[in-house]
Amino acid sequence: MDHLQINSSRLAIVIVLLFGDLFIGVGHVMASGISLRPPYDGQYPLTSFFDHYYPNYSSTDGVVIYDGENVNSCSPHCYQGHSGYDWSMTEGTPIYATSSGTVEITRFNLTEGYGNYIVINHSGGFRTLYAHLRANTPFNVSVGEEVNQGELIGWSGNTGNSSGAHLHFGVYRGTFSSNEVNTTDPFGWRGNYPDPLLGFGSGHTAPVCGEAMIPIRSPVQIR
Numbered sequence: 752m753d754h755l756q757i758n759s760s761r762l763a764i765v766i767v768l769l770f771g772d773l774f775i776g777v778g779h780v781m782a783s784g785i786s787l788r789p790p791y792d793g794q795y796p797l798t799s800f801f802d803h804y805y806p807n808y809s810s811t812d813g814v815v816i817y818d819g820e821n822v823n824s825c826s827p828h829c830y831q832g833h834s835g836y837d838w839s840m841t842e843g844t845p846i847y848a849t850s851s852g853t854v855e856i857t858r859f860n861l862t863e864g865y866g867n868y869i870v871i872n873h874s875g876g877f878r879t880l881y882a883h884l885r886a887n888t889p890f891n892v893s894v895g896e897e898v899n900q901g902e903l904i905g906w907s908g909n910t911g912n913s914s915g916a917h918l919h920f921g922v923y924r925g926t927f928s929s930n931e932v933n934t935t936d937p938f939g940w941r942g943n944y945p946d947p948l949l950g951f952g953s954g955h956t957a958p959v960c961g962e963a964m965i966p967i968r969s970p971v972q973i974r
């Protein structure tokens with residue numbers, strides 16, 4: 752499961768997350784990190800990776816994923832500057848808190864940006880974002896509420912800047928920002944060279960990715 756297998760049809764990549772034994776043998780979670788479970792039960796197709804190359808949607812030379820590979824040619828399944836993970840899932844799929852924390856934001860907006868979304872504030876200053884939740888009854892929590900890991904927080908949908916039903920999941924080291932500041936990769940960094948995010952400075956903090964949190968063990972497989 753730690754290997755990427757890529758066939759010749761890069762434009763028809765099917766990406767499947769296999770979460771079955773994710774939490775066995777996690778050996779790299781440091782004390783300052785948080786431990787995450789998937790934001791859903793079961794398996795859903797991953798449609799967009801987190802881009803380590805530049806976390807603000809600007810046009811660069813490629814999309815660099817968690818293992819260091821440049822997968823620019825995988826468009827449209829991943830795109831430049833994407834600061835989270837997208838999984839395709841039918842509207843109304845239950846979404847769970849990936850770690851315990853306090854609900855910081857429940858935003859209701861049907862048409863713009865992340866649409867209806869939830870932000871949870873976790874220990875150590877990490878935040879998680881669950882975006883594009885469904886239009887009707889998107890939230891099962893309210894601001895200020897304490898949630899446990901695995902607690903039902905809402906339901907997936909297709910609100911905001913979204914072209915199909917999916918969940919956008921993001922992790923922030925620091926405050927949540929809709930302009931992508933503080934984003935970090937929940938799968939960490941496994942490239943055999945320094946994480947490109949480290950070079951982008953305070954304006955695009957995307958900080959120390961992979962050093963302090965690798966909460967989910969290498970779960971991505973491309974076939």
Ligand SMILES: [Zn+2]
Nearest residue numbers: 835836837919
């Ligand atoms: Zn997304």
